[in-house]
Amino acid sequence: MLLGMTTDPRSPRRAPAGAAVLREDVTDAIRAAVFDELAAVGFARMSIEGIARRAGVGKTAVYRRWKSKLSLVLDLVSAFAAQGLPAPATGSLYGDVRALLEVAAHALRHPVASQVIPDLLVEAARNPEIADAIKAALLDGQRGVAALIVRDAVARGELAESADPDRALDVIVGPLYWRLVVVRGDLPDGYLDEVARGAVAALRA
Template identity: 85%
Template structure:
C-alpha cells in the first residue's frame, strides 16, 4: 500500500456541469409561465426569458417543454406530505382537507393544476405522469386514513379508499378548481363532518 499524493477527481472533458441554482430558476419560471399562458402557449423561449437564462440552458436539462413539465410534476409530487395521524377519522379527514385546500388555493397551483388536467385529456404522457405522481400519492394517503379508521372501529372493514378519496376531496376540488368560489367560514369543518358521515354510512 502506498501513501503517494492523492489526485483530485476531474470532470471528463466536454461534460456539462449543470448549476443547481440555474435549474431551480428554470423550474420556478415554468410555474410562472404555466400560470400566465397555460401549457399550450408555453414556450422554451418564454421560460428562458423568465429565468434569465439562454434557451441552451433549458435544452441542456430537458429536451422539450413536455419533458420539462413532466419533470416538474414529479418533483412537486415528491414533496408531498405524509398521511395525517391525528388519532381520529374526523381529524385525519380535516387535516387532509386543510392540505388540499392550501395547495388548490396557491396562486400559481390554482392556475397550473386545472390546465394540466385539461392537457392530460389530450396527452397520454401528461395523464400518465399526473396519475403516477399526484393521484397515486393522494390514493396512498386515503388508504392509510381508511386503514387506521378501520383499525379503530370507526369504519367498516372493506371501505374502499378510492371512494373515500372522492368523497373527501371531490367537493373541495369542485369548489376551488371548477367553481373557483371562496370558502365560507367553517366550510372545511362542515365538509369534513359530512365526509365522515358519508363514509360511516357506507
C-alpha cells in the same frame, strides 16, 4: 454534502472530467419560471424561449436539462408527485379527514397551482403522457394517503373493514376540488369542518 470540496474553502471546485456541470441555482430558476409561465400563458402557448427569458438564462441552459417543454413539465409534475402529501395521524377519523382537507385546500389555493392544474388537466385530455403524469401527481399520492386514513380508522374501530379508500378519497377531496378548481369559489368560514363532517358520515354509512 457538496462533492468536490477541498480543505481550503477558498479553492474553486473542479468540474468532473468530461462532464458538464449544471448549476443548481440555474435549474431552480428555470423550474420556477416554468410554473410562472404556465400560470401566465398556459401549456399550449408556453415556449422554451419564454421560459428562458423569464428565468434570465439562454435557451441552451434549458435544453441542456430538458429536451422539450413537454419533458420539462412532466419532470416537474413527477417531482411534485414524489413529494407526496403528509399522512395525517391525529388519532381520529374526523381529525385525519380535517387535516387532509386543510393540506389539500392550502395546495389548491396557491395562486400558481390554481391556474396551472386546470390547464394541465385540459392538456391531459389530448396528451397521454401528461395524463399519466397528472394521474400520478393528483391521484396516486392522495390515494395512498386516503388508504392510510382508512386503515387507521378501521384499526380504531371507526370504520368497517370493507371501507373503500377510493370512495374515501372521492368524498373527502371531491367537494373541495370542485369548489376551488372547477367553480373557483372562496371557502366560507367553517366550510372545511362541514366537508369533514359530511365525509366522515358518508364513510360510516
